Amino acid sequence: MQVVPYNPEGYDLLHKGMIAFSEIQQTGVRIDIDYCHQAHDNLTKEIQVQEEKLYKHKEIKEWKKKYKSKFNLKSSKQMIDILFNEFEYEPLKFTDTVGPNGERTPSTDKEALEAMGLPFTDDLLRKRKLEKLKDTYISNIITETYNGFVYPFLNLHTARTFRSSANSPNVQNIPVRDEESNEIVRRAFIPRDGNYLIEADYGGVEIKGASWNNHDPTLLEYLRNPKTADMHSDFMQLIFCLNHYNSKCAGEKTLRKGTKNGFTFPQFYGDYYGNNAVSLWNWANLKGKKIKKKDGLVLDSGITVGENLIKHKIRTFDQFLNHVKKIEDNMWNKRFTVYRDWKEKTYKWYTKHGYLTSLSGVTFQGIMGKNDAVNYPIQSVSFHCLLWSAIRLVELIKKYKMKTRIVFQIHDSVIGDCPKNEKKDFYELLQQVMCHEIKDFWDFIITPLELEADCSELNGNWSKMKTEMEYIH
DNA sequence: GGAACTCGCCAC
């Protein structure tokens, strides 16, 4: 029998967390149910139109002929047969499943179909998107709505990391990045009469959680000096061979974001240069065998990314791959060596003892790979900042007899339903709890914490949020 | 007709 340490702090946090989440669930989130029915109808009609459009393509005609009554647009199995056997298109991507003799199944996901770029695949992707919005989101929200409210479960006993999960409905995966999807689904979530919806986020808390674990001096330097140091623009300059960063140049700002999402964060999650190079190469529009001068965004200097890379003797994908490999090497073996050593040390400790603990006092058991072992403690403590804050907010809202209610949370943010006349008080409470009290409670928090509050219009909805408050302490 | 699986896709 494996004996792991019992830590009352971790127990207490999860225990109080479950009670707070239970109260939050019983509070419920208001839903604009009339809007939902209307959106449902609109989507149904649009899907119908899209389907008719789809049936005009030769691929579908062939598909119907072959499968007759078994024809099913949603069967990836049938689609693979039609596209890659009947029409002999080249499979560009494969799923992870490998057969007993090493056979691989062609992928028909968004990325694969986008790469094919046929009129048929484009129309199909549009239909898939609309169906996702209708079936996964709007329909489910309608099913879960009772007297104008949903009561999502917020669970603390399902994730291996002691993060939370949500269901019925899952309020933690509502579209945000894609503008059209955001507007269609988030529009359904509304405040109570006379209220605002306010979403308060911890900024960059996961990378901060990493620094509290590994105490890497380079990383701490970045996080303690957000005004003067910027990790993402530094890596952007390395990747795209620049020696400056101008945040006012649209192209360079986009490159910074692309580097953050395509290199730096994946690296922190345990990814490697091979994947990074492919995603950056495609993302930056450098497709083709050789980079051309006109490729890519326009830089502050007036030339393109493509021209600049050529100047630095990067013309082919292989050269770019090697370049990204060098930056990875530089990242871990020059810049973040203490972080690198912490990863090794943590995994070794796990292989010896069979478990790990987080700064917040929970214990991870079970089979873990190296990436798991170094990610769990980071993910965990980052979410636990939000958890601690949510517990405290619920407690203080009660104590101060406020009318504001916490209605759900999404890993690093809490969503409040706040009366007009309590907005100022609520912002102050958020600052007090999320940036001050928590630092007094947990002395392992050795970087500033950043808080951003986005607010809806009065009697507005979740799709139109404006940043109203930013606070660092 | 349900369980267990795969695939696809949304969030952090």
Place this chain on the structure above:
DNA sequence: AAACGTGGCGAGTTCC
């Protein structure tokens, strides 16, 4: 040598 962490959920497929 190998190579991205955590979830929920809809739909299809296969098996029992």
